[in-house]
Amino acid sequence: MGKAVVGLRRAALGEITNFKAAAVNTKVEQAVRPDYMQHYEITECMRALLLDWLVQVHSRFQLPQETLYLTVAVMDRFLQVQPVSRRKLQLVGVMADFAYITDNAFTKAQILVMEQLILRALNFELGHPFPLHFLRQASKVSNSDVERHTLAKYLMELTLLDYNMVHYRPSEIAAAALALSQLLLVALPWSPQQQHYSTYCMTPPT
Structure with missing residues (x-):
């Protein structure tokens, strides 16, 4: 049992590390101009x-x-x-x-x-990271329940229709959607852990 728990913890740490690395990598991904x-x-x-x-x-x-x-x-x-x-x-x-x-x-x-x-x-470069990929990892990091995850998915879908959102990175959209979701449903602010692993901090509106 102990070995199984250690294995699960290592797997979870690997997922979190992959999420953080991917979020950083998207800072140089194919960008769309505002x-x-x-x-x-x-x-x-x-x-x-x-x-x-x-x-x-x-x-x-x-x-x-x-x-x-x-x-x-x-x-x-x-x-x-x-x-x-x-x-x-x-x-x-x-x-x-x-x-x-x-x-x-x-x-x-x-x-x-x-x-x-x-x-x-496009130089035959069709590969593109999706907000969905980042949301799945971000939900694991924060132990988000189905309700928070589902609302975040809906919020991300709304951004597809908004021309003013085209230049934001998939990782940014996922982080913002999850942050808004947990604020709306459980009044939970973006935690230091989420900030660390997503590489994004939430700036309060001025």
Whole structure:
């Protein structure tokens, strides 16, 4: 029994260490500029409408939550380096989502061309850390219950639709969502332990 407990403690410490290292590493991850759509033909409102449609696609095909986060990350990273017309915005969303059905809105050739354009613009770097990954580790560190974890997930999903949130790191979004979740549900402030392992501190509003 003693060996089993020691093993569990070591495993937990490994998870925490991995979370801290990953949070630090995302400080140099693929970043999206604030207000990258400035002077673009497409607007913040058009982006929100496209994301609303993508959420419906994910719900219809019961795709994993990670797919939606990757879709949004690929889309924003591409659009900041390759402006497109409003006519092609949905096509970008389709390709970022790797969706199978577009209601015949685009031909196979159009989809293939956009696929090549996106891959080249991103240098074939599609790997991207998700807020979900950081939230899972942060919840373990703080022993968060299901209710706090679920509310934090919902808060993170809201950030996908908000253009003003595109430039925040996944680790920042996860930490902020969990901090707000535990404040709303149990009035629990961000602890020194959470600050240590997430590398983020919560600054009170002025």
